[in-house]
Amino acid sequence: MKQTPSQTVVSRRSRPAKSPLSREAIVEAALAILEEEGVSGLSMRNIAKRLDTGAASLYVYFANTDELHAALLDHVLAEVVLPARRGTWRDRLKALLVSYHSVLEARRGLAQLALSTIASGPNSLRIWECILALLDEGGVCAATAAWGVDLLVLYVTSIAAEQALHTTDDRGLTRVASVLAAVTADEFPHLHGLRSEMTSGDGPDRSQWAIDVIIDGLSTSRPPA
């Protein structure tokens, strides 16, 4: 940062106070990077650079990258809106999950991060509690509900991550598409017939449909043994 450590600190003028670090400031900087460069830019050195400091400074506030990622995720999860008291439990549950999905989708790279990070911050708890309450209201038995929370959250997260993969200029999807295009009708008849439908549909359509499917399953299935 400074040119020579032997001389006096000359240029405090340019960045007047250089506000001190904090978990909040670090999370904000990381979030900005996530949006600009995606998850690949989310390195300790890169975050520190944006804060005009060194990577080692971040370790005062976070034990490791996992912890920073968890804080990052929970920070964004604050934006998930819990549904109001109106409407059926199904509609409200769906609204909650759609909100969850859209929050993950809104920020580039966030869904991918959510997949590899176990969120257990206060905002996660808030969401879990709300889902449990809604399932309880819907008459879903307690054991089903407990496991259902995991099912719903995990699935919304993973579908967001998958769609994020498809959205970015990824070599993965193009490879799948080219593989599908090369499928012959006599070797894989069904796949051949549906090869265009397989990759069709935009994100929100597919995920809302999938959320419906899972809620349907949850509300009709019997309790786990």
Place this chain on the structure above:
Amino acid sequence: MKQTPSQTVVSRRSRPAKSPLSREAIVEAALAILEEEGVSGLSMRNIAKRLDTGAASLYVYFANTDELHAALLDHVLAEVVLPARRGTWRDRLKALLVSYHSVLEARRGLAQLALSTIASGPNSLRIWECILALLDEGGVCAATAAWGVDLLVLYVTSIAAEQALHTTDDRGLTRVASVLAAVTADEFPHLHGLRSEMTSGDGPDRSQWAIDVIIDGLSTSRPPA
């Protein structure tokens, strides 16, 4: 590898022929590492070391790690057993998915790898085709089926990955458990009441239950617009 490049190659005795590299040999070595050290040991250098060569040699057969991972995944997916022609389509679909799940579960770290790798190898195609055929047999409409394949495979993969996280001596699950234990009854009543059920159940029970839930939802839901 050799001590001095100036002298003659003296010790070819110890490893007589040093069988040449191949995609197959590399995948086998990588698989062995995956089983012994988990996904963290799966680096190019580490794989090469097991083959008694340098990392650069692997790039003759794989363009990058993504490609190697995809090959690795598809290689293991060969073990997924497609169900026989007997039984209802539901039972057979469930059997296929359970097999898929158990294959991912059997090898430490594989599920985690599957989450971040888009599988589009021949074995994936084989499985996709089978799922499509079963859904078709079950009268699920084509559009639902096309999206349902994605839903089913993605979900089985992610639940396997999550359970793998829990199985290994992970700091993640213990943190969740401790957070749940600290939940107060008046702040999060439902969560408090179900805090033991949330983390209960072993892997196969939960995943089989979840697979049932999704198939239920798929078979009752209407087509996507």
Place this chain on the structure above:
DNA sequence: TCGCATGACGAACACCGTTCGTCAAGAACA
């Protein structure tokens, strides 16, 4: 005003994926 706790941070360590240039072995051909 004097310690002292604490945050900031440069340097270093041990890794990582990937590329490049070189070298040897084998195939193809004269």
Place this chain on the structure above:
DNA sequence: TGTTCTTGACGAACGGTGTTCGTCATGCGA
């Protein structure tokens, strides 16, 4: 039997990563 030419093997290096350690400065309590 030479002689070229292709191809795989691979050491070294580049630029990145997470993390730790030792040191320095700052601001606060005494």
